[in-house]
Amino acid sequence: MKIKSKTNSPAQTDGTLKKVFSRPESMRDVAMHYCSGCGHGIVHRLICEVIDELGIRERTIGVAPVGCAVLAYDYWDFDTTEAAHGRAPAVATGIKRLLPDRIVFTYQGDGDLAAIGTAEIIHAANRGENITVIFVNNGVYGMTGGQMAPTTLLGQKTATTPWGREVSRDGFPLKISELLSLLPAVVYIERTTVNKAKNILITKGAIKRAFQNQIENKGFSLIEILSPCPTYWHMSPLEAGQWIDAEMVKHYPLGIIKSNC
């Protein structure tokens, strides 16, 4: 990072170091269990930064998924609950309907949201629940050993598509965000990625907007984040980042998919 002004310099006149970058208050000071190069840790942090910046830590309730991020509540320092695999939008519905002035978000993988939890996400969106959904699309089931997800690309090799995903047997990669954007009660959907600094900043902006929408009672917002899973893409973290640009975005174009707010 470029240091622009004297006051931003870590070295102060009295010789002590000034803190210019720190852990968000919403994030616990513990080591994460994610593989190196995994996107989950980055997304966790972005959520925490946004919550801090919006000053909503004390009224936020997070709903963690079943998937690699199942332990998200060990990393977030605000109220959190678990939800059964895929059911986070139903759990969030129960919470938000009773506590409409709290900020409720779900954090879900592509297996959680786009396979087993398809009904819950569609109907929460269709009811226009005023919640925020953080949808981490890494194209595989990380937690269970890299099986095919509904979002796995055609030809992509996984534990359950050892010769690559094939349409006649496995169907097409599911564009759940585009599907959800058809629902009139959905106010905001954006697809981003976290494979490089610029995209991380864009993702943060999108997450912030999705929370802001909820604060302003606008309704259902979802951010789909293309997220590297180097382990089950069988790539290095660097290759995984490049693969998102080269392959993943072809099927899952980045940008705002719907904005009614």
Place this chain on the structure above:
Amino acid sequence: MDNKDKILMCGNEAIGEGAVQAGCQFYAGYPITPQNELTAYMAKRMYEEKRIFIQSESELSAINMVFGASLVGARAMTTSSSPGISLKQEGISYLVGCELPAVIVNIMRGGPGLGNIAPSQADYFQATRGGGHGDYKTIVLAPSSVQEAFDLTMLAFDLADSYRNPVIVLGDGFLGQMMEPITKVQSVKCKVRNYSKDWILTGCKGRKPRMIRSLFLGEGELEEHNLKLQEKFNRIKNREGRFETFYLEDAEFILVAFGTVSRICKAAVSKLRDSGKKVGLIRPITLWPFPEEIIKETAKRLKGILVVEMNAGQMFEDVRLVVEGNCPVFFYGRMGGGVPTEEEIEHKLISLAV
């Protein structure tokens, strides 16, 4: 009591009214016969009371909405019938694992599979053995009249909160559909108590963040959690068993039956008493905890016990377990919507040389 204090309702509606009066703040459900009057009743009453009603997209969703409602401290209920209750089992297991109170009503119909919509008691095992995955129990209340459906639903909310555990109200299609006059307020044996819930999620304002979870990955953590749950189940078992007896004192042979069937059994007992037969009845009101003591003690002086159910003999197994061979235990049952008649029960008793 004045007749104007009475109101004519079906069992499904009485459960709904019991829930409303117990302070149920959140209801989610999905239509299924024979409990549809209940979902419709809640839709109307929750709106009137400015509380939350959601017709969910499935039973899975309903139980998980209830999970969300419970973890913020609300009294919450979902209702269904057999196939729908099967779908709720994962959620019920999570509720227990996270120690969340909730009331789940099963108005049983014939199975397996889609079965039919006629009354049945075939979900006894599912309800009393936990039903979902893992080592757990839920309190199971089995009303046998419309009045009791109302009373026990109120009790269910209280027990759920006091033990932080889901409670099942287990009725059958007969009870759900049958209309009887009930007293809505005066007869309530259970006061709506207020529980201070210092574990709920509300946002961490002025306190440390909390988490609700059933996941324990640390060495020995899950075993410890299970031991704590088992300790709670033992406490429930020692305190919450409920039953009714009928002509028990001098009985030489008794019937054991629950729910709707117990009423038919009572009629059979009365008739046989008229002809001088020393028969009686024990009716478990809680199916879990099972009223073990009374059955066990009575069995020691009996010639025999006949268990009557609308299934292939499920509670029958529990009776045999607690009787421990102290007297013979027989079974008579009907399945798939068949309802034992008074005459069938009498014949069975007579064939057993009562």
